[in-house]
Amino acid sequence: TPITTLKLILALFIFLIGVFGGGFYKTSIKKIANNSKSINLATRTILANMGYYVILLAAFFIALNVLGIDLSSIALVAGALSVGIGFGLQNIVSNLVSGIILMFERSIKIGDFVELSGTVRGHVTDIRMRSTTLNTNGNIDVIVPNRNFIEGNVINWTMHDKIKRFDIPFGVAYGTKPEHVIAVIKEAVVNSGYSDIIEAHDRFTNVIMTGMGSSSVDFLLQVWIHGEEILAPSKTMSRFLIIIYNTLNAHGIEIPFPQQDVHIKSSDEK
Amino acid sequence: TPITTLKLILALFIFLIGVFGGGFYKTSIKKIANNSKSINLATRTILANMGYYVILLAAFFIALNVLGIDLSSIALVAGALSVGIGFGLQNIVSNLVSGIILMFERSIKIGDFVELSGTVRGHVTDIRMRSTTLNTNGNIDVIVPNRNFIEGNVINWTMHDKIKRFDIPFGVAYGTKPEHVIAVIKEAVVNSGYSDIIEAHDRFTNVIMTGMGSSSVDFLLQVWIHGEEILAPSKTMSRFLIIIYNTLNAHGIEIPFPQQDVHIKSSDEK
Amino acid sequence: TPITTLKLILALFIFLIGVFGGGFYKTSIKKIANNSKSINLATRTILANMGYYVILLAAFFIALNVLGIDLSSIALVAGALSVGIGFGLQNIVSNLVSGIILMFERSIKIGDFVELSGTVRGHVTDIRMRSTTLNTNGNIDVIVPNRNFIEGNVINWTMHDKIKRFDIPFGVAYGTKPEHVIAVIKEAVVNSGYSDIIEAHDRFTNVIMTGMGSSSVDFLLQVWIHGEEILAPSKTMSRFLIIIYNTLNAHGIEIPFPQQDVHIKSSDEK
Amino acid sequence: TPITTLKLILALFIFLIGVFGGGFYKTSIKKIANNSKSINLATRTILANMGYYVILLAAFFIALNVLGIDLSSIALVAGALSVGIGFGLQNIVSNLVSGIILMFERSIKIGDFVELSGTVRGHVTDIRMRSTTLNTNGNIDVIVPNRNFIEGNVINWTMHDKIKRFDIPFGVAYGTKPEHVIAVIKEAVVNSGYSDIIEAHDRFTNVIMTGMGSSSVDFLLQVWIHGEEILAPSKTMSRFLIIIYNTLNAHGIEIPFPQQDVHIKSSDEK
Amino acid sequence: TPITTLKLILALFIFLIGVFGGGFYKTSIKKIANNSKSINLATRTILANMGYYVILLAAFFIALNVLGIDLSSIALVAGALSVGIGFGLQNIVSNLVSGIILMFERSIKIGDFVELSGTVRGHVTDIRMRSTTLNTNGNIDVIVPNRNFIEGNVINWTMHDKIKRFDIPFGVAYGTKPEHVIAVIKEAVVNSGYSDIIEAHDRFTNVIMTGMGSSSVDFLLQVWIHGEEILAPSKTMSRFLIIIYNTLNAHGIEIPFPQQDVHIKSSDEK
Amino acid sequence: TPITTLKLILALFIFLIGVFGGGFYKTSIKKIANNSKSINLATRTILANMGYYVILLAAFFIALNVLGIDLSSIALVAGALSVGIGFGLQNIVSNLVSGIILMFERSIKIGDFVELSGTVRGHVTDIRMRSTTLNTNGNIDVIVPNRNFIEGNVINWTMHDKIKRFDIPFGVAYGTKPEHVIAVIKEAVVNSGYSDIIEAHDRFTNVIMTGMGSSSVDFLLQVWIHGEEILAPSKTMSRFLIIIYNTLNAHGIEIPFPQQDVHIKSSDEK
Amino acid sequence: TPITTLKLILALFIFLIGVFGGGFYKTSIKKIANNSKSINLATRTILANMGYYVILLAAFFIALNVLGIDLSSIALVAGALSVGIGFGLQNIVSNLVSGIILMFERSIKIGDFVELSGTVRGHVTDIRMRSTTLNTNGNIDVIVPNRNFIEGNVINWTMHDKIKRFDIPFGVAYGTKPEHVIAVIKEAVVNSGYSDIIEAHDRFTNVIMTGMGSSSVDFLLQVWIHGEEILAPSKTMSRFLIIIYNTLNAHGIEIPFPQQDVHIKSSDEK
Structure with missing residues (x-):
């Protein structure tokens, strides 16, 4: 199945339709969402972006298909690529597993006053799957990835005795x-x-x-x-x-200022 | 299928045609794009560069084919290589996954005033798949990779109460x-x-x-x-x-300058 | 099995049911737990969160099934992805293995006074699978991941002689x-x-x-x-x-203050 | 197929021929290139080096063959090794993918004035597959790997408004x-x-x-x-x-020099 | 094999038995060990912890079995996960291999006076599989992971001549x-x-x-x-x-204090 | 095939022969090389070391064979191990690939005056497969791994205009x-x-x-x-x-020395 | 093959025999070595340690066998684990490969005076497979891993001209x-x-x-x-x-001390 100029143009045409269709979808979603008050901004963004990329990807694969490129032949490469892609998830997985460990280990509980060595100190107000919220003495909510509690030295001020x-x-x-x-x-x-x-x-x-x-x-x-x-x-x-x-x-004990012994020499001496 | 000198020269010839053909294509695209005002600079660059590399790669594989090297025998190596290549994608994947997490978790929403510990502070104006835009109080738009919000400590100044x-x-x-x-x-x-x-x-x-x-x-x-x-x-x-x-x-309370106690010693004493 | 609009709506509907069902489950668990005093806060959080994600995942896969997407075809990708996911576990595994090594090697025992080079110094009060607790001279309990004892230089003040x-x-x-x-x-x-x-x-x-x-x-x-x-x-x-x-x-030996030789020059000289 | 001393000497002999042949090839290419003005220095270096290594590798495999070592038995090892080798490519791949993302995302366009947080600031003059050129206000062309734009915080001074x-x-x-x-x-x-x-x-x-x-x-x-x-x-x-x-x-408002309060004490007092 | 509510309750019941059984085992071991003087603290901790986790894991898999989930279907995922888990071992393996290299290479021997660039300096008193003990001139025993001797610059003060x-x-x-x-x-x-x-x-x-x-x-x-x-x-x-x-x-050669030339200017001059 | 004491002794004996044979070979090579002036020091070292390790490895495998351990059974493990070993090559591969990129991209050519951000500045005198030589203005030849040119920001002072x-x-x-x-x-x-x-x-x-x-x-x-x-x-x-x-x-414009306002206070005032 | 209490006790018994047998072996080796002057300390340590771990491992696998656990079923997991374990070798491999590159490339030869950017400077006295010895001008022998010469910028003071x-x-x-x-x-x-x-x-x-x-x-x-x-x-x-x-x-040109302009102000002025 040779790739003819016609096919190439057709494939390009299909891909371009996908690009414009995706753009059109994105704009429409935004318009609809702006009119409807019940859909908040974050939901709108997810719908718009995800739909856009799905349409783009679909157009890309259809275009490849038109060109006669067998999709199954890129399966092995796709599988291998996903190994690497999986690596992209390692940070997120690490936080999730750390979260589960934190929940089972109970070295940190909601209400504890903990210190992450040299970073932040406060009361634990929430332990979620990915992150934990510390509320400092100045009422600042710091969202700390769970991983940091597993990798770093942690001081729990309320563990044994006060x-x-x-x-x-x-x-x-x-x-x-x-x-x-x-x-x-x-x-x-x-x-x-x-x-x-x-x-x-x-x-x-x-x-x-x-x-x-x-x-x-x-x-x-x-x-x-x-x-x-x-x-x-x-x-x-x-x-x-x-x-x-x-x-x-x-008691008249002096707290000293910085001290200095000065030896004054006439400028002629030098 | 021994590799004869003739084949070698032929393969080299084909590869060189690819190199020159690619260069010619690149130059043509640039010329056409310069004349036509409807194609902007970025689109032109993508078309020129991608086409160039596609032509180069094609020429390379055709040359290998002429030399009688079986492409299927490098499939295993290619698959294994793509594991490594997949690693090159890990940073990008990490940002995309972080983006999806941000959207679902809603710990950061458009309009929030957030601080990425010790780096940047501002209002969130856009959350995209790969990156998020912060608008600082000085109206500077900082494009922050989503990954940074997942890996670092984040302070959300507008989360619970003001x-x-x-x-x-x-x-x-x-x-x-x-x-x-x-x-x-x-x-x-x-x-x-x-x-x-x-x-x-x-x-x-x-x-x-x-x-x-x-x-x-x-x-x-x-x-x-x-x-x-x-x-x-x-x-x-x-x-x-x-x-x-x-x-x-x-109240007449002094804000002190740096203090110093000076002991003057004659230069003869030393 | 083409994806019809009807199927798409159905799938979306199922997924949304999962989202709301999960949210309802989470809220219910919290209510029940609040009423019952026998379930503590941490247990509640685990039950609520884990159940929520399990329901979400189930809804997602059922929705995919309705769309006619064959789950087995994503098995290879899943396997490969789990390689990467496994990487997310490497930090936790490293701590567990370090813990086992610490227990067998006995270079650190409960009661020892150890110093982790440049970080923390104290008596070992507990060696667990993932972490070790040091009690400093100031009675601060520092939870140190076992890995730090294997990777860094460790000084055991009570090893051989005092x-x-x-x-x-x-x-x-x-x-x-x-x-x-x-x-x-x-x-x-x-x-x-x-x-x-x-x-x-x-x-x-x-x-x-x-x-x-x-x-x-x-x-x-x-x-x-x-x-x-x-x-x-x-x-x-x-x-x-x-x-x-x-x-x-x-003995009248002077402990000196910072010294300075001063050469005074008239301002006209410059 | 036992390895006899004769075979060993023969294999060594073949390998040495490869080493000297490669060296001879390299020198010849350099001589020819020096005489011919149409071949520039970089092309010459590529031809000389690549040819040299190809000859060396060939000699090595022929020598192994003479020794009776079955090349197919090292295929598995080669495949596995190439996984690691693929890792060597990750930095390059990361830059290429970042380049494609930059081109599609259009967060940075040619002509924009961008700042890579804390590193470099200038006008974008070229976006290539691997790297981007920034022209600072002092007309210094800095070649920045595309990856840096994806991993770091980027400030685009010309994005929304001036x-x-x-x-x-x-x-x-x-x-x-x-x-x-x-x-x-x-x-x-x-x-x-x-x-x-x-x-x-x-x-x-x-x-x-x-x-x-x-x-x-x-x-x-x-x-x-x-x-x-x-x-x-x-x-x-x-x-x-x-x-x-x-x-x-x-307005007669003083911009102060560094201030110091000096308490002069006689040297006898100390 | 549909998952009925009954099965779910049964599985949960089995898992809970495991949790309580494990806890009971842990407590029993501690009691027995406290009574018997022949079992020291570290041995007790190992027995208690390892047994606990083995019981937990067993209960978990039995519960899964009751639910009808085929364990073999998670084999592939387990295999892939163990790749990542294996990574957790890399630090430990690295130390072991470094230890073997140190023993064979003999660049560091017991009794040598070595310096790990910029970190620690002392006599080698023990070379073990994972770590090496240095005794500093101040009789402080520093346990250094063998890896540090392989990765860093090492100065052997007693190698060739004194x-x-x-x-x-x-x-x-x-x-x-x-x-x-x-x-x-x-x-x-x-x-x-x-x-x-x-x-x-x-x-x-x-x-x-x-x-x-x-x-x-x-x-x-x-x-x-x-x-x-x-x-x-x-x-x-x-x-x-x-x-x-x-x-x-x-010889009357002066070792100077910090010097300063002072130009006194009247405050009116400014 | 049970492992008898006899076999064990035999295997140990064979291994020891290998160790001594290797040592003998190494010493012989050094003696021969010392006598012959035509073999330079580096060649001698390669011959001595490589031969030594080849003899050791051979002895090891023969000893394993005598013990009846099937070498094929360690093939899988060997294959998997080589994945990791391949990682050891990643730095070298990265430099080679970077070298090829540098040669094709021509962003750096022999004769250019380039600056590697914050590290080194000089004329490019040689671009090799693994490294590039910069000759600074002070005639110091710095060998820079090619990778550094691909990963860091590079300033080419002679790219466009002077x-x-x-x-x-x-x-x-x-x-x-x-x-x-x-x-x-x-x-x-x-x-x-x-x-x-x-x-x-x-x-x-x-x-x-x-x-x-x-x-x-x-x-x-x-x-x-x-x-x-x-x-x-x-x-x-x-x-x-x-x-x-x-x-x-x-023009009588003063370049000022460091300034200081001094407020002299009597020692009684404090 | 159910695991009976009897089997469990038997397996534990076998494992304990291994532990004590290993300990006995280690002690014996040490005693023998102390008596015999011909075995030096390092050889003794290797023999003692390696034998100890071999005995332990053997006892562990025999115990597993007694329990009826099929060793072949952990083969896949072992294979996968060894991938990770192989990573532990990457540092060592990296040094070996770097050593071979150094020997072939001859950018550093024995006798050269080289500087590893910002770390160490001296004459090369030995290039081994894993490391290179530099002898500084102060006769300090620094053992540098070969990898450092491949990864860092190297200055060879004796390369071209003096x-x-x-x-x-x-x-x-x-x-x-x-x-x-x-x-x-x-x-x-x-x-x-x-x-x-x-x-x-x-x-x-x-x-x-x-x-x-x-x-x-x-x-x-x-x-x-x-x-x-x-x-x-x-x-x-x-x-x-x-x-x-x-x-x-x-020539009477002054080398100046640190200068300071002092404006003396009365304490009443403040």
Whole structure:
């Protein structure tokens, strides 16, 4: 079955009809949808686009048929191609399977306060097949693909107990005795009157020295908190920052500005 | 069927005819298209390029045929190759499938104000099979592959309610009492007269201390806003920045410049 | 079997019934579950979602059947597609296999104190098929996919012996003799009275010079510690930082601020 | 068919003939091409290299044949290998398919001014099967693989309308009233006499405060421009920068240098 | 074989029995293991988990069987899926194969001192099938997947000879003659009395100028060391840093602080 | 065919003979090659290594055969394995295909001056099947895999015309009138006497303001150059930098140093 | 063949025998090897590990057999799994193929001085099937996987000629005439007496201005060097740095320190 010029023109003609027919269909759908209020925008878009591509594909295969090209001969190639096409689905499948795992594993439940390492932190408000919605403390709804919960490190703040250690860094001027700083801050925190501080034999308020910075001697207040406040970390941090700040001021311990030793040399010396 | 020199020359000859014929076709199409105004540039390019490659491929297979190489024997290899070729399609398929998911899931609809984490923020103006168009507040149309909406974290600002918390950082000089700063800023915001601020039992204006910086004591104003203004974040931020700035000035609270303690040492000491 | 308009409408009708039936099912499940307290939220979500998709899929295939499309003809494509779909599972499989390896290899056991290079450090509290839970010193439960333990470098702090070297950097002012600094710090550490310092012929307290910084001569204290304290690195570091700080102060060795040589030039000179 | 030493030597001999024959062919082609001016350098390289590898491969297979190794037995392995080889083609295929999509989708047309997010910006001068040429405002032709247009976010500056918002940042000294700055800059822009500024009810010149910087109070001029000038962004920015600069100078509003508060302490105090 | 409601309920019932049976099994194993001291924790976890999943899977397939779904019909899909699942194993296989290569290649042997470019450095204490243990100079055991040794650049400090060049950077004040600096440092190193410095015709102590920095003229001491000390690089560096520091001090060559030329202008001038 | 101990020993024996035989072969080849000067080092290495592995493999399969393991039964596995092995070739294939594309597409020809975005810039001196050699202006030969030219953005400086715009940034002191700066620099460039500057209606020398920096008002000189000099960008930049520098000096326009406003506060005030 | 409890116990028993037998074998091998000095550590590890896993696998399959599970039915799955497993080999294969390419292509030969872009630079001392050893100028042996040479940009410093351009940057104080700087440096280099500087019509010593820095006017000395010294770049750079430094000093041209204009304002002004 040789391909004659006539056939070629005919095939091209059929394909063009498909193109114009598809375009016409798309425009019609849009017109009808605009008039009818009951069909919303998204539904309209799906109907218009899908129909368009179906018509195009049909025209293409009819044109091939007219040219006498046997469709079955491209079956093997089609099968092999679909292997690759299947790869295009791997991201979606990965999210679906992750969703099922999340539902069965129950490491994350609706209502939990979770943190996706270094990305986002919030309450789980919905677990769907493909994605999960986190509602941050600032009421921002973040749609997270389920896959991210399976691939990354996840911190579940509400898993076992509502006890967490808060680490609050601060610095004092060189010349201050470390033992003195540690004593006054510890005392201030213990005497702060906050009822959610834990003082047990293995979990107690502690102050450690973390380094000798370029301008300040650096310390870290480690304080154990229990209760609902651990789910509002910045608010809790604020409480202890104010205590440290007021305590240092009250004891006359200086919080240093950046320091610099300057050696002034006359310009002639150079 | 041994490959004789004659056959080789013949095959080469046929292939060269294909190369020149293809080139001739391409040039002709361009000439015709230049004369005719009804064919636009893109259509011309498609016709010219596709035709060119079809002619080249045809010439190549005819030349192989002349050499007596059985085309069916390369069928298996072709099938296997097409597995790999199919992989080339995976990115495109991924976008198409993502598009269908977006349309069915309706987590993103035309008219929504969405943010693709850390990349782009704007109103959705079009959802197509392969890509989605976002119109930023500055009227820039960004064409985003659908895949990005499925793989990344997405924030839909218009999903549930039009209530969001705005966090505005500011700093005051060391020496200021934190309780005083918190009180005056809270009062100023509450008395600002803006009708879109929310003051409920669980969502209310708050000021927290966030750290002891090198030159300033750092605070964060947390204010809950409802209504259309949440879709113009920088404009809303501007309103509260002006309030904070004016309030601090009015109460004589210093917004500090970078600080430095300088120890002047004579150059002889070194 | 040509596709008539009637069939098309029928197929569409069946598919729509599936869509509405699925939606009705989903809503019903949610209602029933809300009334019954014995079914928790996660179970409800699984039942609702899975049932919904099963109904949708069934409606889709019945509709295809009505249209006369032979389902067996899409079997090959389905098989090939599932290759790609299988890829979607690779991340999950990788975690499961990693879990089995972890259990057999016993390089990580429950109770160990491990560090995933540069990411997270804590006690292993649970090893499951897909993930492992680390409990950090701050009582934060981090869920780590098992794969991360197989792909990354892992440090097991409790594998062989409880002996580790701690390296504590510090700097002194230019002009100080290095030999003097090394001697006094070594002496102070050896005489500190801490019983967990090791002084053997191959593992002993040492101080080395590490560089000539822009403002300070930099040293490193290397001290060998044995016992439980190696599992609380920041606390242990704190102990020796205080010793170094106090020793330098006691011997009048200056810890320098950032230095700067300033050449003042009159503005006319330029 | 045992492999005798004789056969081995013969096979080696045949392979070596292939190696030398290939080398001889390559050298000959180069000599002939050097003499004949009608064959250009690229054609010569193709002929020389392809011929060389064809000869090598042929010699290799003949040598295998001499050794009695049945070529058909390596067919399965060859088929499987070609799956992997096909993968090598995926990048090229991806570009070709992207090219076809670009041509049909018409989201990018020849003559458009497009921006590939964060990489390159220019007029499209050519869309080919594999790559697209962008001509930047500085007349640099950048050859961009089509794939990049499909995978990345693309901004088409000439898609819908020629209206864009330009955001020009500037800062003033602390102490200036924000309301005053906003008023004078707005007035200056509106009265600048430029005919391409838009002042409509939803798109109008605006000045917002964006932050309290370490040395300056930061503002942003938002001005809507229509017409051809949006395609020369740096030139347009320049116009408004000059207006802001001159206006601030005319009203005596200071553009601050970096600020620093210095606390001088005698060297004895430390 | 139509699926009747009865069958469905039966299948669900069987599956639920499996779920509860599995849970019961898991709990029993844990109880037994807790009582018996001879079964350690890891063994218990394996037994409990594996048994649980085996029971679940069995229940699932029996339930499918009751529904009349032919298991053989999902064989093709299973086969194809396992291709993807096999991919999940690729990381593990890669490590095993890398392990075998390491053992045969002997580029890394137990006892060697190796460095994985930019990641970790230590003595090889164990080479297993999947991973290798490095013991750093600080006695930290790092478990490195074998794959990392095959994919990255590896430095084997103990491969050929125990001779390495150490490069120690230092800077002197502007105004110093480079020839003088080079001479005194070279002399000091040669006369240092260290017996492990090499002075041969092609490997000798050298000092080169590496740049004109913003505040200092930068040099590099290159000194060749042989013997065991090359395996303790920071200790060896320390030795030569002290020599350079003492030599520069002894010859009155200044090691400069950061320099700055300051032009003081009256505030009225601006 | 049970595996007896005898067979096992025999198989092991055969394998060991292979190992030693291979080692002997390798050593012999090296000795022979060392004596004969006509065989160069690379050829020797290939012969030695390939022969070694061929002997090892042969011994392995003979040993398997002695044990009675049917080689055909591992054919399927071998075939499947080769799929993966084929993947190992994908990088090499990708380069070869890219090479063929480069040769046919002629977007890069020998003699062109090309830039691989952000990596390397130079004249193309050789296009081979796998890689291309670029000769930079500093006569450094960089071997670039062909794949990089297909995957990355490529700038061909010699494609269409030898006309490019050079952008030279510079800054002046605050207080200078922008209109004055623009005028004098424009005039100086136009009157520079360089014959390769283009002054046409759409391509002409221009100076634009690009920002208000922290210490300087920033401008950009845009000058169009034609001819060979565009291939030596740094040399061309140098010419215009000298013009700008001399012009600013001649007109008394200050090029500012970094600026700083210093507020001196007594140490008692803090 | 139903699975009875008896069979299950038997299968478990067989598997346990395998586990203990394997462990016993491993321990025995280690003991024997420790006694016999002729077996080195690596050989011992291979024997011990491989034997262990072989015994384990055998026990596992025998146990399955006892349970009546047909091994042939898992053949298809095994075949498919091995596809994935084959992927695990892709990195190793990639290195082997790269090694063969390197040997045939001869773009890198033993003795060459090569640079792997931005990673490592040294003499090639060995090219093996999987990896290549580079010996840096500091006698550090870096084992580089062959793949890196095929995938990255490679610079072969010894390919064509031993001529390279060295670019040495330097800066002078503002106020110096560029023409003067260029003249004196050029003269000093030409008159330096070094015999390996090239002064030809197209390759000659040049000095260009590269920018107006914040504190200095920046220049670049471009000098062409031939001979062995190009393989010791830092040593060669050192020579010319000393010339530039001495020349600038001799002509009284200032090398500037970082500059700063300071405007002192009284603290009351703020």
